[in-house]
Amino acid sequence: MNLPIQIENLTKTYKLPRGRKKTAVDSLSIEVPEGVIFGFLGPNGAGKTTTIKIILDFLKPTSGNVRVFGRLTTDPLTRRLVGYLPEQPYFHKFLKPIELLSMHAALAGLSSREARRAAEAALDMTGIADYAETPIAKLSKGLTQRVGIAQALVGNPKLLILDEPTSGLDPIGRRHTRNLLIRLRDEGRTVFLSSHLLGEVENLCDVVAVLRAGKLVAYGTPDDVRSSNTQFKIQTVRVDNHILNRLRFLEVNIECGADSTVMRVDPQNAYELLRAMEKLGLPLIKIETERESLEEAFLRLAA
Amino acid sequence: MSLLENSRKQVFHVLCLLMLAVIAGSTLISIFTEGVQLKIIKDLCMTCVLFTGAVLSIALGATGVPNDVENRTLYPIIARPVARWQYVAGKFLGTFLTVTLGVSALSAVFGGLIYHYQGSFDWFLPAATIFALLEAAVVAAVATTLSTFASPVIAASVSFMVYLCGTIKIGFFGGMLDLATNSTVKLVGGIVYHFLPNLECFNLKAALVHGDSVPTAYLAQVAIYGLCYTVFVIWLGAVIFKHREV
Numbered sequence: 001m002n003l004p005i006q007i008e009n010l011t012k013t014y015k016l017p018r019g020r021k022k023t024a025v026d027s028l029s030i031e032v033p034e035g036v037i038f039g040f041l042g043p044n045g046a047g048k049t050t051t052i053k054i055i056l057d058f059l060k061p062t063s064g065n066v067r068v069f070g071r072l073t074t075d076p077l078t079r080r081l082v083g084y085l086p087e088q089p090y091f092h093k094f095l096k097p098i099e100l101l102s103m104h105a106a107l108a109g110l111s112s113r114e115a116r117r118a119a120e121a122a123l124d125m126t127g128i129a130d131y132a133e134t135p136i137a138k139l140s141k142g143l144t145q146r147v148g149i150a151q152a153l154v155g156n157p158k159l160l161i162l163d164e165p166t167s168g169l170d171p172i173g174r175r176h177t178r179n180l181l182i183r184l185r186d187e188g189r190t191v192f193l194s195s196h197l198l199g200e201v202e203n204l205c206d207v208v209a210v211l212r213a214g215k216l217v218a219y220g221t222p223d224d225v226r227s228s229n230t231q232f233k234i235q236t237v238r239v240d241n242h243i244l245n246r247l248r249f250l251e252v253n254i255e256c257g258a259d260s261t262v263m264r265v266d267p268q269n270a271y272e273l274l275r276a277m278e279k280l281g282l283p284l285i286k287i288e289t290e291r292e293s294l295e296e297a298f299l300r301l302a303a
Numbered sequence: 304m305s306l307l308e309n310s311r312k313q314v315f316h317v318l319c320l321l322m323l324a325v326i327a328g329s330t331l332i333s334i335f336t337e338g339v340q341l342k343i344i345k346d347l348c349m350t351c352v353l354f355t356g357a358v359l360s361i362a363l364g365a366t367g368v369p370n371d372v373e374n375r376t377l378y379p380i381i382a383r384p385v386a387r388w389q390y391v392a393g394k395f396l397g398t399f400l401t402v403t404l405g406v407s408a409l410s411a412v413f414g415g416l417i418y419h420y421q422g423s424f425d426w427f428l429p430a431a432t433i434f435a436l437l438e439a440a441v442v443a444a445v446a447t448t449l450s451t452f453a454s455p456v457i458a459a460s461v462s463f464m465v466y467l468c469g470t471i472k473i474g475f476f477g478g479m480l481d482l483a484t485n486s487t488v489k490l491v492g493g494i495v496y497h498f499l500p501n502l503e504c505f506n507l508k509a510a511l512v513h514g515d516s517v518p519t520a521y522l523a524q525v526a527i528y529g530l531c532y533t534v535f536v537i538w539l540g541a542v543i544f545k546h547r548e549v
Contacts, residue, residue, distance in 0.1 A: 056382050059548045076386045084382035090375045094311055107383035151379055161382075 001125050002070030004159045005032035005055060010064035010215075018297050024050040026214040028064070030193055032207070039201040039222075040194040041232040042211030043302050048194045049087065051211075052161055056084060068159065080109060083157035087164045087194075089148035093137035097123060097147045100136065101154050108155025115154075122150040127176050141168040146149045149177060153184075160184065162193040166200060176203055203296035212302045227292040227300070232270040235286040238278060247276055260285060305367060305397020310404060314362045319405045322351045326412055340342050342512050348413040349431060349508040352406055356439030357403045358465050364446025365458035367394040370547055381549070389540035395447045395537050402439045406432065427514075430522070431507040437529035438505035442466050444533040445500070448540030452547060469502035499534050 011058030025047040025186040032038045042048050053059040055066055057073045071078040091100050098143045102112070110118055123129045131139060136147060145168045152160055165181070166174045181191050181204060195201050200221050201208060210218040210225065218225045239261050244254055250273055253264040265273050277284065292300075309315060329347035334340075371377035379389055410432040417425045434498070445465050449458035466477065476496055485488045502524045511518050 053549075060546075076384045076389075078384075079382060080384040082382065084379065086375060086378045086382075088375075089379065091379070092308060092376055094307065104383060105381065107380065107385055109384060132503065148379075155383075255447065 002067075003031050004034055004069060005030070005036060005038075005192060006067045006070070007031075007055075008065050010051065010054065010066060011062045012047070012054060012059065013062045024214050025054070025061075028211070028214065029217055030209050030219065032190060032218065034190055035185060035188050036206040037181055037193065039208035040192060040211070041196075041198070041208055041302070042202060043123075045213075046211040046302065047214035048211060050214075051162065052163060052192075052194065055161065056082070056110055063157045074161045076258060080155070081158045082219050083152035083155065083160045085148045085162040085165055086154040088167065089144065089151070091136050091147065091151075093143070094135060095134050096135055097128065097139075097150065098132040100147065101150055103152040104151050106156075110155065115139070118154045118156070119150075122153040125153060125180060126150040126192055127173075142173050143296075145169055146173060146177075149180070158189055160189060160191045162191065164195055166195065166197060172199070174241055176283045182264035198293075198295040198298050208294070210301050217301045218297070222294050225301070229292070230235070230289045231264045231266060232273075232290050233286075233288050233290045234265065234273065234277075234284065236261050236263070236284060239282060243280055243282070246280065247273065250276070264290065304419060305394055306400045306404075309367075309397055312363065315359060315405060316403060318355055318358055318362075319408060322355045322409055323412060325351050326416065330416065341417070344416055344427075345422060345512045346508065348409075348416065349435075349511055351410050351436050352413065352432060353438065353506060353508070354403055355409055356406045356435050357442050360398060360406055360439045360443035360546045361446045361459050361466065363398040364395070364399060364443040365403055365450050365462055366455045368544070369446060369453075369455045369458070377549060387545040387547075388538075391447065391451060391541045391544050394450075395444055395540075398443045398447060399436075399440050402443060403436055406436055406439065406504035410435075420524045425511070427496065427507070427511050430517075431511045434505045434507050434522075434525065434529075435527040437533075438502050440533045441469075441502065441505075441529055441536070443502045444536040444540070448536050448543065450540060451540045451544040465499065466502065467498045470506070472496065472499050472501050472503060501528070505529060 007028055007030045010025055010028040011023065014022045014024055027258070028047070028051065040048050050059060055068065055073060056062050066073050068078050069081055095103075098116075098119050100114045101122055103147065105115035105118040106112060108151055120129070120132070123132050125175045126149050128143060128150065137145060139147065145165075149162070149165055151173055152162060166177050169177060178200065183192070183208055185191055185206075193201075193205070205222060207220065208218070208225055211217060238256065240258050244256075244261070247254070247263070248267045250265060252269070252273060255262045261274065274284070326348050329344050332343060332347065368377075371380075373423075377401065381387070414424065414428050417428060442462065442465070446458055446462040449461050453461070476499070480489065480492050480496055483492060507517060509515065
């Protein structure tokens with residue numbers, strides 16, 4: 001089966017001055033399944049944008065290979081199947097969104113009439129049809145970002161590669177984009193997105209991959225990537241430092257709020273902590289189990 | 304797209320307006336040149352047309368690709384099913400069409416002046432303009448190709464050097480090469496000499512000014528040379544850009 005993206009043993013090394021080298025992507029192998037929203041995560045400099053640029057043939061790999069729907073990325077026709085939103089997209093400011101999208105639809109191989117129709121449909125989908133005739137120079141950052149998303153949608157691509165799609169969007173725009181991506185996934189398209197907004201990725205993505213220093217450190221569903229370990233979250237009243245110090249004999253993570261104290265502890269230490277609290281006369285306000293969030297997993301894996 | 308972009312650039316408007324002013328000014332200068340008025344007007348105006356073509360070709364050609372890379376407007380375009388050679392060819396065509404726009408406007412005013420002073424239209428003017436455009440195409444191709452790997456300043460400077468050397472190629476460099484005695488100088492000079500475009504052949508100013516006839520066979524030969532040189536240089540640019548990482 002031809003997967004939307006198949007990366008095998010990809011390495012990209014940049015030559016630096018004075019004979020030095022920097023490996024941006026190191027023996028990376030990833031398979032992106034069809035019809036999913038795929039989150040591509042990693043801290044700055046992890047190699048995400050380099051990987052995306054290799055997928056789109058902007059950069060040549062040092063070794064390894066990348067296939068899009070089983071086709072070589074060096075073949076321009078492969079990109080007929082792909083829609084791309086660059087990070088912080090820049091467009092010719094004198095163009096109107098409808099003109100820009102019509103041009104991109106034409107570049108995607110549509111006739112001029114079809115291109116105009118596709119442009120209008122993309123503007124509708126991204127909720128910016130009212131701005132179709134406004135020059136891009138006059139649009140806000142959020143609206144320009146939406147024009148970028150609309151641009152990626154024209155030509156009916158089967159694979160969307162979106163670099164920080166919700167960057168610069170207000171909460172309404174963000175929700176609209178989230179719903180749009182879900183809709184596109186439900187239509188059977190594959191969305192490959194790189195994002196720093198981990199809460200969003202956790203709710204949106206079916207599969208995630210985490211990169212650190214060019215290497216793949218985690219791959220799977222957000223559930224797979226998060227640690228299966230649970231912790232107890234125990235809430236009590238606000239307490240003084242000298243009482244807190246008496247609780248530190250256990251491996252407790254303590255957060256002091258304005259009117260309460262929250263302690264996180266591993267299950268094997270929870271009983272000991274509750275006993276200590278009882279001895280100190282600290283009331284138990286709330287106790288609940290808590291699982292690692294994707295953000296915490298990201299910090300654990302990528303930091 | 305490139306045409307729309309280029310025609311909004313300040314250099315296009317400023318240069319075209321400046322050259323229109325010079326063309327208008329040529330009528331004043333000609334007042335003091337009783338008897339050869341028309342020749343002076345034709346000489347000055349044709350110089351303006353050639354100069355505008357070359358300068359616009361360099362200014363627009365040398366900045367096209369680097370500006371797209373710097374402004375990141377390149378990425379959404381080459382993420383489409385567009386081959387790199389198509390992008391380079393598109394950039395060249397955009398530059399050339401903008402130059403054609405400017406040069407045609409100047410040439411139209413020039414034609415009007417000739418009609419005013421001569422009482423009839425000079426049918427050699429369109430031919431001279433077409434060959435000026437061919438020269439511009441060669442220069443634009445060189446500038447566009449250089450811009451696929453060099454910064455705008457370097458691309459513009461080298462293009463300008465090529466333009467200058469190309470306009471004095473036969474008369475100056477040819478003579479110098481004949482005088483050279485060192486075999487290495489002769490060999491390297493010979494390679495550079497043959498790679499440089501011969502831009503003198505596109506300049507039909509003398510024939511226009513003096514009303515000389517130019518053999519059709521020669522014109523056809525020059526036109527084929529210009530087209531072949533342009534296509535070759537753009538092909539070179541496309542090959543370079545194909546291997547460039549952006």
